[in-house]
Amino acid sequence: MPAISVVMPVFNVESYLAQAIRSVLEQSFTDFELLIVDDGSTDASLSIAKGFNDPRIKLIHQNNRGLAGARNTGIRNARGRLIAFIDSDDQWAVDKLARHVAHLDANPEVGVSYCQSGFIDEAGRPLGLVQRPKLAGVDPADILTRNPIGNGSAPVVRRAVLDEIAFPSPRPGVTEDCFFDENFRQSEDIECWLRIALLTSWRFAGIARVLTLYRVNSGGLSANLEIQFESWVRVIDKARVYAPEFIAEFGRLALAYQLRYLARRAVRMRDGEKALSLVGKALKADASILWREPRRTLVTMAAAFLLAGLPRCTFDRLESQAMRGFRFRPITVRATNTKAGAL
Numbered sequence: 001m002p003a004i005s006v007v008m009p010v011f012n013v014e015s016y017l018a019q020a021i022r023s024v025l026e027q028s029f030t031d032f033e034l035l036i037v038d039d040g041s042t043d044a045s046l047s048i049a050k051g052f053n054d055p056r057i058k059l060i061h062q063n064n065r066g067l068a069g070a071r072n073t074g075i076r077n078a079r080g081r082l083i084a085f086i087d088s089d090d091q092w093a094v095d096k097l098a099r100h101v102a103h104l105d106a107n108p109e110v111g112v113s114y115c116q117s118g119f120i121d122e123a124g125r126p127l128g129l130v131q132r133p134k135l136a137g138v139d140p141a142d143i144l145t146r147n148p149i150g151n152g153s154a155p156v157v158r159r160a161v162l163d164e165i166a167f168p169s170p171r172p173g174v175t176e177d178c179f180f181d182e183n184f185r186q187s188e189d190i191e192c193w194l195r196i197a198l199l200t201s202w203r204f205a206g207i208a209r210v211l212t213l214y215r216v217n218s219g220g221l222s223a224n225l226e227i228q229f230e231s232w233v234r235v236i237d238k239a240r241v242y243a244p245e246f247i248a249e250f251g252r253l254a255l256a257y258q259l260r261y262l263a264r265r266a267v268r269m270r271d272g273e274k275a276l277s278l279v280g281k282a283l284k285a286d287a288s289i290l291w292r293e294p295r296r297t298l299v300t301m302a303a304a305f306l307l308a309g310l311p312r313c314t315f316d317r318l319e320s321q322a323m324r325g326f327r328f329r330p331i332t333v334r335a336t337n338t339k340a341g342a343l
Helices: 017-025 045-050 066-077 096-106 140-146 159-165 188-199 225-242 244-268 272-285 294-309 312-323
Strands: 004-010 032-039 057-062 082-085 110-120 126-131 156-158 203-215
Touching (some): 004 045, 017 045, 032 045, 032 066, 057 066, 066 082, 082 096, 082 159, 096 110, 096 203, 110 159, 110 188, 140 244, 156 159, 159 188, 188 203, 188 225, 244 272, 244 294
Parallel strands (some): 004 032, 004 082
Antiparallel strands (some): 082 156, 110 126, 110 156
16 A cells, blocks of 8 residues: 555646656655546546556546546545645656655644745746745644645645545535535635644644745636636635634735735736736735735735836846846756756
8 A cells, every 4th residue: 555645636738747747756755656637638638647657657537527526536546644736737856755754754743744836837947936835833824814835736635634624525416525625616725724724633834845846827727817716705705604703813814915916926917907906905905914024015016016007028028137036946856858857
């Protein structure tokens, strides 16, 4: 029985899937199974997955049910005591699983281990940005307002944690447990982490290493800001049912951070008017983000104003000059035909 079950949902990612699979198969920690859950792909993704000949791979096909449904299927078929998640357009550093196993073995009270993440573009090029979340002393308010886990390819979770939050499938005639809420096509991860934080005693803790390469894909789910925001609001509404006092205390601050995050996404999408609107709404929701995180808030405000007021080419040049000032520790990702190896 493998120590770790790696769950990889797949839906129409033929351009990136092979790189993601290789980054798992080439892990220095080898005692794992890779559950590739094809969620009704209509491109060549399924054929690409079938092209890998490795006994650790288990390929599962299902009709499209979204990320939550694919992850649930993977978890139900998993045999490991630890469950690792990777989205099929992302990649891992070669030592990711080894470091998470050591982290969890050394900290038995930690149920969710995560890491820092580096950002790459659609071609696998480093964007010069690294997610550096809070790594220790994480409480439910941190999960709600800042989501330190960051993305779906960062966490490794104890199976016992997921079993503790399992609930019966709401689908008629289906008798199986769910872990992620399939009513959410977006924000399903933060909804799950929030339930763990509020309803169990397990701790969240991170590793101060860039072990995940997160691909910023303009054509992905996160591109639709309105739908993303509506989904996030539904997460808050659900949590309000079982934790009303908690949401009353932290909901406005969480709203401000979420709107600021979406403003930054709008900047990446080069929508200056949308970015300005979102920044204004964020400050109206809770202006304390100005002194809680002054640098990030002011940078977001400045970027929104400049994008809305300057020609696109001028803004792009200014952004490029600013990004050249960033320097990050390199990591190794042993994946063939990728330029994402040095970040």
